[in-house]
Amino acid sequence: MTTALVKSNFSLFRMMWAECKAEFLKAWRMPSFSVPTLIFPIAFYTMFGVVLGGDVSRATYMLATYGIFAALGPSLFSFGVSVATERDRGWLEVKRAAPMPFSGLMFARLFMAMIFALIVTLALFAVAYWGGGVRLAPVTWLSLVGLNLLTTIPFSLLGLSIGLRVRAQSAAAITNLLFFGFSLLGGLWVPITIFPKFMAIFALVLPSYHFGELALATIGQKSGYVPLMNIAAALAFSMLFAFLAHRAWRYMDKDR
Amino acid sequence: MTASATNTQGEVAYKGVNKIYGKMQAVDQLNLTIGSGQLTALLGENGAGKTTTISMALGLVKPTTGAVTIGGAPAGSMQARRRIGAMLQSAELPEQLTVKEHVRLFQTYYETPMLLDELVDLVGLEEILSKRYGVLSGGQKRRAQLALALCGNGDLIMLDEPTVGLDVEARHMFWRVIRKLVAEGKSVLLTTHYLEEADALADRILVMAGGRIVADGTPAEIKALAGGKIIELRTDAPELVLSALPGVESLTQVGDRTQIISAKAEETLKALFASGLLVDDISVTRAGLEAAFLNITQKAGEAA
Numbered sequence: 001m002t003t004a005l006v007k008s009n010f011s012l013f014r015m016m017w018a019e020c021k022a023e024f025l026k027a028w029r030m031p032s033f034s035v036p037t038l039i040f041p042i043a044f045y046t047m048f049g050v051v052l053g054g055d056v057s058r059a060t061y062m063l064a065t066y067g068i069f070a071a072l073g074p075s076l077f078s079f080g081v082s083v084a085t086e087r088d089r090g091w092l093e094v095k096r097a098a099p100m101p102f103s104g105l106m107f108a109r110l111f112m113a114m115i116f117a118l119i120v121t122l123a124l125f126a127v128a129y130w131g132g133g134v135r136l137a138p139v140t141w142l143s144l145v146g147l148n149l150l151t152t153i154p155f156s157l158l159g160l161s162i163g164l165r166v167r168a169q170s171a172a173a174i175t176n177l178l179f180f181g182f183s184l185l186g187g188l189w190v191p192i193t194i195f196p197k198f199m200a201i202f203a204l205v206l207p208s209y210h211f212g213e214l215a216l217a218t219i220g221q222k223s224g225y226v227p228l229m230n231i232a233a234a235l236a237f238s239m240l241f242a243f244l245a246h247r248a249w250r251y252m253d254k255d256r
Numbered sequence: 257m258t259a260s261a262t263n264t265q266g267e268v269a270y271k272g273v274n275k276i277y278g279k280m281q282a283v284d285q286l287n288l289t290i291g292s293g294q295l296t297a298l299l300g301e302n303g304a305g306k307t308t309t310i311s312m313a314l315g316l317v318k319p320t321t322g323a324v325t326i327g328g329a330p331a332g333s334m335q336a337r338r339r340i341g342a343m344l345q346s347a348e349l350p351e352q353l354t355v356k357e358h359v360r361l362f363q364t365y366y367e368t369p370m371l372l373d374e375l376v377d378l379v380g381l382e383e384i385l386s387k388r389y390g391v392l393s394g395g396q397k398r399r400a401q402l403a404l405a406l407c408g409n410g411d412l413i414m415l416d417e418p419t420v421g422l423d424v425e426a427r428h429m430f431w432r433v434i435r436k437l438v439a440e441g442k443s444v445l446l447t448t449h450y451l452e453e454a455d456a457l458a459d460r461i462l463v464m465a466g467g468r469i470v471a472d473g474t475p476a477e478i479k480a481l482a483g484g485k486i487i488e489l490r491t492d493a494p495e496l497v498l499s500a501l502p503g504v505e506s507l508t509q510v511g512d513r514t515q516i517i518s519a520k521a522e523e524t525l526k527a528l529f530a531s532g533l534l535v536d537d538i539s540v541t542r543a544g545l546e547a548a549f550l551n552i553t554q555k556a557g558e559a560a
Binding site: 010011014015018019022025026029030086089090091093094096097098099100101255 | 311314315316317318334337338340342344345346347348349350352353357360361362364365366367388404408
């Protein structure tokens, strides 16, 4: 009866905005999250792509792959490690009991991962433009931003399927392993072509490799080449990760 | 804000509820209505089914059979969740946000949240409002958790072991807040290990054992179930002889003294003196909730 007298303050938009803001602040204020996800890609790119690279083509090539690397960090760590940590601390139970859709929390987290990926992408652009002399058509710069942001989705789903299932310590180990494995063996740090043949073949089974190839196609490093195989592989991996995340979600709700 | 008696939004109803995990029956045929401006304390040993019972009301655990409703709405539905504010056992807030940021976020979940100033006064948040959760002391953390449970202005407040690890002063502060909520017509469901807490606060006490409610009544009624009196004495008489005395419910050895819980203390003492056993240093007190609780759960254990 009181609800009829008091004007309702509730708005879904306000709630989601507050949730996104909270997720971003939480991540920003946690150095163990923000330092590796922000600093690693920028420092590594400056080092290997610009300072030691020596020429514009190298700086351009690596701008593409380091952008994917920049998308991997916040997605995998935010969903893999942070979700597992909050679950261990009983916080996710509080959220599930609270009157907010739990999927809203996951969207807020994805939004946060995208903001981090966007910040790093723009920083990489600055280093590439002023440090490496990289010049691209406006539409190409924009396409890279779009691709990097889209890349956060499948890797967030993969992170989620880890974070909802294993305890925080194991989640940290698994996530680090995937993060560095995907980056190095998927050719995001150094071109896969300088690796021995068998490693180049192994890269084909890594999702990071295919997203890296799409980034390279975006900047025209693969002239006259339609990356159909990479698109198909990227979609297949995305569907696989969505399936795994769905299974993990069901596992979380098994008592419900 | 008229009569709280008509407010049934915070009423929890369990109808034929069972919860089975594998082969373990965590909750056994629960039929129960809790709430409507009352403070109900749920007592029981670990594994008695308290947390499962609470989790089902919060919609975190689904009953194997039966139904749980909050003010008529199915537990776990958005409508039911809006009516509840909960403080869960061992749930830690993210450390990087300040208390104020946490509260502000939670307020957006509700239609008619409590005003921040009101909440600050009620729970005593002044000094910790702009501090990050991670730097708070244990007692301050509990206060922040309580603030989140109350900030939605729900009709039902569920507190799972809210005062564990608090010092006496902080515990009494919690009690004051809880009493105030009940006075305002809110329903409070509390689980606790501190029987004196249930005794001090509750209008109604439920004792759980083996997934069932084994006792249900006012604190006075529950205490009466223990048979009323504790006789403490020093003796070297064998236990078998003592337990055969009339009215004796249970025996416990405390140091060199023996505690006898008796339903008819006068008759027990008469028989004791008549028996010619050597006894010394006798005291007789009314059984408290603790004795009642042990007595009830022991009997439930023997019956099972």
